[in-house]
Amino acid sequence: MKRWLKPAAVAVLLLPIGKMGWDAATGGLGANPVEAVQNRLGFWTIVLLALSLVPTPAGELLGLAWPQRLRRVLGVTAFAYALLHFLFYVGVDKFFDWPTISRDLTRRPFLMVGFAALLCLAPLAVTSTDGWLRRLGYRRWKLLHRLVYLAAALAVVHFAWRVKADMRRPLLFAGIFAALLALRIPGWVRAARRGRRNA
Amino acid sequence: MPRFKPDLRESEATPEGIYLRRREFLRLGAAGAIGAATSAFPIPALAGPDDPAGEVLPVARKADMAGGEKPTPWKSVTTYNNFYEFGTDKADPAQRAGGLRTRPWTLAVDGEVKRPLTLGIEEILKLSPLEERVYRFRCVEAWSMVVPWVGFPLAGLVKRAEPTSRARFVVFQTLLDPAQMPGQRSRILEWPYTEALRIDEAVNPLTLLAVGLYGRVLPAQNGAPLRVITPWKYGFKGAKSIVRMRFVEEQPRTTWAVMAPTEYGFYGNVNPAVDHPRWSQGKERRLGEFLRRDTLPFNGYGAEVAGLYAGLDPRKLY
Numbered sequence: 001m002k003r004w005l006k007p008a009a010v011a012v013l014l015l016p017i018g019k020m021g022w023d024a025a026t027g028g029l030g031a032n033p034v035e036a037v038q039n040r041l042g043f044w045t046i047v048l049l050a051l052s053l054v055p056t057p058a059g060e061l062l063g064l065a066w067p068q069r070l071r072r073v074l075g076v077t078a079f080a081y082a083l084l085h086f087l088f089y090v091g092v093d094k095f096f097d098w099p100t101i102s103r104d105l106t107r108r109p110f111l112m113v114g115f116a117a118l119l120c121l122a123p124l125a126v127t128s129t130d131g132w133l134r135r136l137g138y139r140r141w142k143l144l145h146r147l148v149y150l151a152a153a154l155a156v157v158h159f160a161w162r163v164k165a166d167m168r169r170p171l172l173f174a175g176i177f178a179a180l181l182a183l184r185i186p187g188w189v190r191a192a193r194r195g196r197r198n199a
Numbered sequence: 200m201p202r203f204k205p206d207l208r209e210s211e212a213t214p215e216g217i218y219l220r221r222r223e224f225l226r227l228g229a230a231g232a233i234g235a236a237t238s239a240f241p242i243p244a245l246a247g248p249d250d251p252a253g254e255v256l257p258v259a260r261k262a263d264m265a266g267g268e269k270p271t272p273w274k275s276v277t278t279y280n281n282f283y284e285f286g287t288d289k290a291d292p293a294q295r296a297g298g299l300r301t302r303p304w305t306l307a308v309d310g311e312v313k314r315p316l317t318l319g320i321e322e323i324l325k326l327s328p329l330e331e332r333v334y335r336f337r338c339v340e341a342w343s344m345v346v347p348w349v350g351f352p353l354a355g356l357v358k359r360a361e362p363t364s365r366a367r368f369v370v371f372q373t374l375l376d377p378a379q380m381p382g383q384r385s386r387i388l389e390w391p392y393t394e395a396l397r398i399d400e401a402v403n404p405l406t407l408l409a410v411g412l413y414g415r416v417l418p419a420q421n422g423a424p425l426r427v428i429t430p431w432k433y434g435f436k437g438a439k440s441i442v443r444m445r446f447v448e449e450q451p452r453t454t455w456a457v458m459a460p461t462e463y464g465f466y467g468n469v470n471p472a473v474d475h476p477r478w479s480q481g482k483e484r485r486l487g488e489f490l491r492r493d494t495l496p497f498n499g500y501g502a503e504v505a506g507l508y509a510g511l512d513p514r515k516l517y
């Protein structure tokens with residue numbers, strides 16, 4: 001199939017970083033650029049996490065094949081943004097202030113939850129290669145990759161606990177994740193039926 | 200594109216540092232004009248003028264109470280605001296507060312007072328000579344700035360109303376008008392926003408009724424036409440766009456304390472020893488600086504206000 005699809009996707013997925021660079025150079029990040037970048041990285045992490053859950057139901061319900069070819073790119077990019085978001089927090093927002101960082105990660109629930117989400121995504125990124133899929137076997141690989149639901153739930157909680165009062169955006173993402181999960185139910189039902197028939 | 204019209208009165212009313220920066224801006228503005236003329240792309244870094252705007256206020260006296268620190272640029276002070284009545288994004292108030300009508304404006308002073316007052320904004324501006332006070336401003340979200348407020352000590356107005364012996368707190372109420380304040384159309388907080396001070400806090404010489412910024416009339420996004428400034432407290436304690444001051448006997452419910460009682464105490468005093476569940480309060484980022492600096496107890500105003508809290512559990516002082 002089209003060879004340009006993945007490179008094009010990667011280029012598009014890197015656009016938010018490019019925009020941040022442009023805004024940083026031109027004063028477009030506002031009065032508190034560090035906070036702006038921290039939040040934008042977090043925002044794009046949760047957006048990509050949601051997007052990485054689209055290909056499977058799109059294939060099952062709409063019969064679309066090309067989104068499936070982007071599933072890995074989306075998932076790995078989501079992790080990359082999460083990692084950047086975390087590294088930006090450590091190296092820029094807190095500027096390697098380890099005592100504060102360790103206190104944050106052990107006492108501040110909103111950051112503990114975000115960190116847990118990152119820890120959920122890490123093994124998924126590592127095992128995203130064909131080699132790991134073969135080594136684990138499809139069944140175990142799939143089981144492991146269900147961690148993405150936990151990561152999504154933790155991401156929403158992280159977002160919700162981060163805002164002070166305005167829950168509209170965290171609730172929007174909670175709704176999006178719930179919908180994406182619901183869209184998978186027909187596929188599961190079908191798989192379960194198939195499983196029974198084959199048994 | 201004549202974006203500004205410098206005049207003599209302004210240079211007199213503006214602190215010298217800012218006045219000098221204005222001249223620097225003139226140069227930059229000229230460069231920007233040339234740049235814009237020669238390039239298809241605007242040059243955003245130069246396009247946003249850091250140039251105080253609005254009606255000039257007559258300032259009788261100036262006091263630097265931020266240890267000689269350079270004030271945060273006008274542009275940052277007026278585009279980075281927590282004013283949920285106009286939206287929850289920091290950039291919202293500057294963009295959405297344009298519809299706030301600050302003239303005419305009346306302030307009601309009532310409750311436990313011998314002389315209830317109804318004052319128009321023009322009268323309020325003439326109650327006392329206006330002073331400029333440069334204060335540190337610390338938000339509970341662990342960022343801070345240095346702001347040249349214009350206003351007068353709230354104590355004068357409190358005395359004028361003659362609180363009764365029963366009055367122990369004064370409650371400030373923000374305008375409630377979803378037509379002018381679009382953020383009030385969603386129930387993000389309990390509207391109208393209310394904040395309160397103990398009377399002794401309200402009459403402390405540091406407590407300011409602010410009507411201006413950088414020598415100009417207070418911009419809508421900063422709480423026009425009048426707001427409270429208590430520099431030793433987190434920003435949320437300073438009610439904005441105030442329409443009512445009510446004196447009461449019992450400690451009142453205040454907006455953020457109602458919203459999240461475990462996160463926001465009544466006092467809201469800057470206290471690096473008591474962390475907010477979301478933000479460690481030991482350090483803060485001064486807008487415009489990269490590294491965080493240590494947060495000072497009472498935001499560095501302990502000498503003036505620590506006496507107010509003698510005998511209170513310091514862990515409760517947040």
Ligand code: HEM
Nearest residue numbers: 035038039042043045046082086089114115117118155159
């Ligand atoms: C999968 C993992 C994560 C996701 C999806 C995520 C997502 C988000 C989102 C959506 C926001 C709010 C953005 C906004 O308000 O516009 C945010 C803010 C934030 N995140 Fe994360 N996050 C993740 C992991 C982490 C980790 C591991 C840390 C650090 C330990 C972290 C630290 C922060 C901080 C400090 C903020 C708030 C910045 C501020 O208030 O200025 N996040 N994150």
